[in-house]
Amino acid sequence: MTTETTTKTQAHPQTPADAYATEHCPRLAWTEHAPEVFKAMIRLDAAARRGVDPVLLELVKIRASQLNHCAYCLDMHTKDALAAGESVERIVQLSAWEESRHFYTEKELAAIELTEAVTVLTDGFVPDEVYERAAGHFDETELAQLIAAITVINAWNRFGVATRQSPGHYTPGQFKSGAK
Numbered sequence: 001m002t003t004e005t006t007t008k009t010q011a012h013p014q015t016p017a018d019a020y021a022t023e024h025c026p027r028l029a030w031t032e033h034a035p036e037v038f039k040a041m042i043r044l045d046a047a048a049r050r051g052v053d054p055v056l057l058e059l060v061k062i063r064a065s066q067l068n069h070c071a072y073c074l075d076m077h078t079k080d081a082l083a084a085g086e087s088v089e090r091i092v093q094l095s096a097w098e099e100s101r102h103f104y105t106e107k108e109l110a111a112i113e114l115t116e117a118v119t120v121l122t123d124g125f126v127p128d129e130v131y132e133r134a135a136g137h138f139d140e141t142e143l144a145q146l147i148a149a150i151t152v153i154n155a156w157n158r159f160g161v162a163t164r165q166s167p168g169h170y171t172p173g174q175f176k177s178g179a180k
Contacts, residue, residue, distance in 0.1 A: 027164040048148035068157035075167035083172035107137040
């Protein structure tokens with residue numbers, strides 16, 4: 001398999017497609033080669049999202065995907081967030097949420113901070129103060145579901161990054177059956 005394709009994603013309609021870098025091909029069609037794992041991930045994703053506010057869920061998925069540099073998941077979840085009514089401004093500010101706290105509720109901030117702590121385990125643990133802040137905004141069932149959702153998007157990100165999935169082709173709601 002080559003690392004480039006001949007098709008180009010045109011990011012801006014006024015710029016000719018040939019002005020953009022060549023789009024890469026995925027390294028591996030992992031869902032075709034591990035279909036049972038993919039099906040299990042879809043079921044896990046559906047179970048993890050139960051009871052989590054859909055807009056908050058998209059913010060969490062976007063933030064984890066930013067941290068993990070998963071362009072495929074960023075494409076998917078920003079489009080899904082916009083389709084769910086999220087504002088462009090809040091999506092753009094998410095990468096700098098600590099300086100843009102006033103764009104989010106305290107509950108959203110607790111979820112975003114927990115997302116970062118679970119995603120970036122550089123110290124090997126989630127700090128007590130981060131966990132306690134989240135626990136102050138979510139009951140135990142909601143918190144368990146939120147942690148599950150954060151864990152699942154991190155797994156999706158690792159599949160996307162490892163197999164080099166190509167962003168730009170997702171249509172909102174494309175995986176309504178429960179994926180990602």
